[in-house]
Amino acid sequence: MEWLSLIKAIATVLAILLATNWIFRIFYLDLKRDFSELAAQEQSNVTTTRKENETALYRNFLLPLGFPLVTGLGLSLKYKLRNGNFADIWCAIMDLADKNSIRFVDQSKDLSLQEINGMAKYILETYLSNAHGNVGILVTPSRSQGFIISIASMMASVKYNTLPHFLTSMPRKKLEDISILVVDSWESFSQLRGSEEWYELIIVCESNSSYISGDHKNVISWDQLIHGYKNDNSYMYSAPEDNSDDSKSLLYFTSPHGDTTSFSQGCLVSGVASFVRNFPLGHELNGKDSLAVTGNLSSLNLCLQVWQKVLAVLLHGGKVSFQDTLDLNKLYNPTLLLADANELLTVVKRSVSANSSFVQKLKYQWATALLTEGVFTAIGQLPIKSIEKLRSTYLLDCVSDSSLVNSFPKNVPKLKRGQSGNTLDSLQLNYLRAHLGSRVIFEYYCPHTVMGPIAHTNFYDYRILPPRVSANFIFCGPISTTLEGKLVQTKENSELDVTRRQGMLCIRGFTIGKPVEPARLEKARELSGEFGGGEGWMPMVGIFGLWGQDGCLYLYK
Amino acid sequence: MSFLMKLVFGGYNTSEDPTGVTEAPSADQGSKNNDGPVVEGKFYPRTLYKYNGHDHESILIAVKGKVFDCSQSRQFYGPSGPYTSFAGHDASRGLALNSFDMETVRGWDQPIDTLEDLTPQEQESLDSWYEFFESKYPCLGTLEPEPGVNV
Numbered sequence: 001m002e003w004l005s006l007i008k009a010i011a012t013v014l015a016i017l018l019a020t021n022w023i024f025r026i027f028y029l030d031l032k033r034d035f036s037e038l039a040a041q042e043q044s045n046v047t048t049t050r051k052e053n054e055t056a057l058y059r060n061f062l063l064p065l066g067f068p069l070v071t072g073l074g075l076s077l078k079y080k081l082r083n084g085n086f087a088d089i090w091c092a093i094m095d096l097a098d099k100n101s102i103r104f105v106d107q108s109k110d111l112s113l114q115e116i117n118g119m120a121k122y123i124l125e126t127y128l129s130n131a132h133g134n135v136g137i138l139v140t141p142s143r144s145q146g147f148i149i150s151i152a153s154m155m156a157s158v159k160y161n162t163l164p165h166f167l168t169s170m171p172r173k174k175l176e177d178i179s180i181l182v183v184d185s186w187e188s189f190s191q192l193r194g195s196e197e198w199y200e201l202i203i204v205c206e207s208n209s210s211y212i213s214g215d216h217k218n219v220i221s222w223d224q225l226i227h228g229y230k231n232d233n234s235y236m237y238s239a240p241e242d243n244s245d246d247s248k249s250l251l252y253f254t255s256p257h258g259d260t261t262s263f264s265q266g267c268l269v270s271g272v273a274s275f276v277r278n279f280p281l282g283h284e285l286n287g288k289d290s291l292a293v294t295g296n297l298s299s300l301n302l303c304l305q306v307w308q309k310v311l312a313v314l315l316h317g318g319k320v321s322f323q324d325t326l327d328l329n330k331l332y333n334p335t336l337l338l339a340d341a342n343e344l345l346t347v348v349k350r351s352v353s354a355n356s357s358f359v360q361k362l363k364y365q366w367a368t369a370l371l372t373e374g375v376f377t378a379i380g381q382l383p384i385k386s387i388e389k390l391r392s393t394y395l396l397d398c399v400s401d402s403s404l405v406n407s408f409p410k411n412v413p414k415l416k417r418g419q420s421g422n423t424l425d426s427l428q429l430n431y432l433r434a435h436l437g438s439r440v441i442f443e444y445y446c447p448h449t450v451m452g453p454i455a456h457t458n459f460y461d462y463r464i465l466p467p468r469v470s471a472n473f474i475f476c477g478p479i480s481t482t483l484e485g486k487l488v489q490t491k492e493n494s495e496l497d498v499t500r501r502q503g504m505l506c507i508r509g510f511t512i513g514k515p516v517e518p519a520r521l522e523k524a525r526e527l528s529g530e531f532g533g534g535e536g537w538m539p540m541v542g543i544f545g546l547w548g549q550d551g552c553l554y555l556y557k
Numbered sequence: 558m559s560f561l562m563k564l565v566f567g568g569y570n571t572s573e574d575p576t577g578v579t580e581a582p583s584a585d586q587g588s589k590n591n592d593g594p595v596v597e598g599k600f601y602p603r604t605l606y607k608y609n610g611h612d613h614e615s616i617l618i619a620v621k622g623k624v625f626d627c628s629q630s631r632q633f634y635g636p637s638g639p640y641t642s643f644a645g646h647d648a649s650r651g652l653a654l655n656s657f658d659m660e661t662v663r664g665w666d667q668p669i670d671t672l673e674d675l676t677p678q679e680q681e682s683l684d685s686w687y688e689f690f691e692s693k694y695p696c697l698g699t700l701e702p703e704p705g706v707n708v
Contacts, residue, residue, distance in 0.1 A: 017561060020561065021559075021560055021561045024561070025560060029560070040572070041575075046594070047594060048594050048595060048614070048615055048626075048628065049594050049595045049596075049615075049626060049695075049697055050593075050594040050595070050596055051596070051598070052596055052597070052598050056593075365563075365564070365565075365566075365567040365568075366564055368567070369563040369564045369567075369568065369569060370564075371569075372569040372570040373560065427569075430569070463571075463572040464569055464571045465571065465572055465575070466571050466572070466573075468578065469575070469576050469578065472576075472578060473576060473578075499593070500577070546576055548575030548576050548577075549575045549577065550575040552575065554575075554576050
C-alpha cells in the first residue's frame with residue numbers, strides 16, 4: 001500500500017512538473033518572446049541576383065523592401081525632403097535644451113547646453129568666422145573644451161566651410177589645411193617645438209596663461225578664448241533653398257597612421273537617423289535617456305565614433321556623460337552605455353566576483369535560461385545602484401588592422417586566422433545581458449574609415465551560437481541600415497567560395513569617409529573599380545567573412 | 558522538462574549553426590526554395606529556361622540578346638499570366654509579331670533566333686519593346702548560344 005502511495009506521489013509530482021513546463025513554454029515563453037525564430041533567421045534582405053565572383057547584396061531587414069538605405073533625417077524643404085546637416089541637428093537640440101546637460105571628465109558638475117551653445121557660438125563668431133583654414137583638434141570630446149570647440153567647428157563647417165580636423169597625435173609635419181590648433185594643456189603646447197609658427201592661432205585648453213610669452217602672440221588660453229561669452233539657448237538655422245549645406249564636408253579625421261579621411265554632413269545625419277531607428281517600437285529614445293560614454297571611447301583614436309550617438313540622445317532631450325575610466329559603480333545612472341567590448345567584460349567580471357552570492361548566481365542562471373529562449377529579463381542584474389536604469393548597452397569592437405583597410409592596398413593579403421581571438425562571442429554577450437540587466441548590442445567598427453558601425457547585432461537577438469561557430473567567427477549581426485554589403489572573391493583567398501557566401505567584405509552607403517590625400521583617393525578609386533565595378537563599393541581589404549543563413553555577417557577570427 | 562531543469566540547475570540553449578561550417582555544405586544563397594540568386598552575366602537558352610517563375614521564383618526574359626529580370630511583373634509573365642510563354646525564353650520574335658503564341662518562342666535546345674526575316678515594321682515594334690524592357694527591368698546579362706546545343 002505504501003509503495004502504491006509513493007508511486008502515486010512521484011507520478012503526481014512528475015505530472016505537475018511536466019504541466020508547469022508545458023504551461024511555461026506555451027503561455028509564458030511564447031507570449032513574452034521578443035524575437036521570433038523566424039525573425040532571427042531572416043535578419044537581412046538579400047537580392048535575388050548576384051554578379052559572378054560576388055555574393056548577393058545584403059541589407060538590414062529593418063529597411064523595408066524596396067526602400068532606400070537610411071540617408072538622413074527626412075526633413076521637409078517646401079514640398080521636397082532633405083537629409084539635413086549638423087546645423088539642423090544642433091538647432092533641434094537647442095529647441096529641447098531647457099533641462100538636459102552634459103557631464104564631462106574635467107567638470108565636477110553638469111554643463112548645461114545653454115552654456116555649451118553660448119561658448120560655441122561665441123568661438124564661432126569671434127575666431128572661426130574669419131579663419132583661413134580648418135581647426136586641428138587634439139582634445140577629446142570627453143573634455144568640455146574639446147566638445148565645445150568641436151561643436152563650434154561643426155557649426156563653422158555649415159556656415160563658413162571651416163572644418164574640425166580631429167587629430168590623434170601632435171602633427172610632426174605641417175598639415176596645409178589647418179590654421180588653428182587646439183591642444184589640451186600647456187605641457188602639450190611645449191611639445192610643439194617650433195611648429196607654433198605653422199598656425200595662425202593655437203588654443204590651449206587650460207586656464208593658466210602664465211606660459212604665454214611675448215614670443216608667441218598666436219597663443220591663447222581657454223579662458224581668454226571664451227572671455228565675454230553669454231549663455232544662449234537658441235541656435236537658429238534655416239536651410240538654403242538649393243539644399244547645398246547638406247552636401248558640405250563635416251570634418252576631417254587623421255588616423256594614428258597619418259591617413260586623413262573626410263566625412264560629409266551626410267555621414268553624420270544618416271548615422272544619427274540609423275541609430276534612432278534601431279530602437280524598436282516601445283523602446284524609442286526619449287527625454288529620460290542618459291548616455292554614458294566611457295573608457296576607450298573617450299580617447300582621441302575613437303572620438304569620431306561618439307558623435308552620432310551623443311547627438312541622437314541630445315536630439316531627444318536626453319543627457320550625456322563622459323567618463324575616462326569605466327567603473328560600473330561610478331556611472332551617472334545611465335540608461336544607455338557606450339563602451340569598449342573587452343573593457344566592459346573585464347569590469348563586469350570584476351563586479352560579478354565581488355557579488356558572488358548563491359542568490360545572485362541563481363538569478364544569473366534564470367536570466368541566461370530565459371535569454372536563450374528569447375525572453376529578456378533583468379532579474380540577473382548586479383546589485384549596483386548606478387546601473388539600475390540601464391536599458392541598452394553598445395559594445396564597440398574594431399577591425400584588427402584598420403590601417404590596412406584605410407591604405408587601400410592593391411594586393412589583398414591572405415586570410416590569417418586567429419587575429420581576433422579576444423572578440424566577444426555570443427555566450428559572453430548574454431553574460432553581459434544577464435549581469436547588466438540590459439540589452440546588449442555588439443557593434444563592429446572600422447574606426448577611421450566609416451563613421452558609425454559597419455554591422456551590429458539586433459536589439460532583440462539573444463541567441464547563443466554553437467561553440468564551433470564562436471571559435472571560428474566574430475558574430476557581427478546584420479549590416480548597418482546606412483550601408484549595404486557584399487562579399488567578393490579574391491585570387492589570394494580562392495578557398496573562400498562566393499557560392500557558399502564567403503569572401504572579402506565590400507560596403508556601399510552613406511557613412512563611409514573619403515580619403516583626403518589625392519594619392520590615397522586614387523588608390524581607393526582603383527580598388528573600388530576592381531572589386532565593385534566602379535559602382536561606389538568600398539572594398540574592406542583584409543576583412544574576410546561569410547553571410548550566415550540568418551542574413552548576419554560572420555567574420556573569420 | 559528541459560526548460561525547468563535549465564532554470565533550476567543552469568544551462569542554456571544554443572541556436573542552430575547559421576554559418577553552415579558545422580553542417581554539410583550547402584550552396585544555398587538567399588531563398589531557401591531555390592538554388593540561390595541568379596548569377597548575372599552570360600546566359601544560354603538552357604540556363605535561362607528554368608527562370609520561368611515556376612521552376613525558379615525569378616522570371617527572366619531575353620529580348621534582342623539581353624536578359625531582363627521581369628520578376629516584378631509576375632502578374633503578366635508568371636505562371637497563369639497572359640504572357641507566361643515568354644518567361645525563361647527569348648521573347649524577341651513574339652514581341653516583334655505582337656503574338657503570345659508558343660510558336661513564337663524557341664525551345665532551349667534549338668538554335669537562337671537570328672530574327673533576320675523580320676519586316677521593318679516588325680523590327681520597329683521589337684525595338685520599341687526593347688526600349689520598354691530596358692527602361693523598366695534590370696538587365697542581368699546577355700543570351701548566347703551554347704556550344705554543342707544551340708550551335
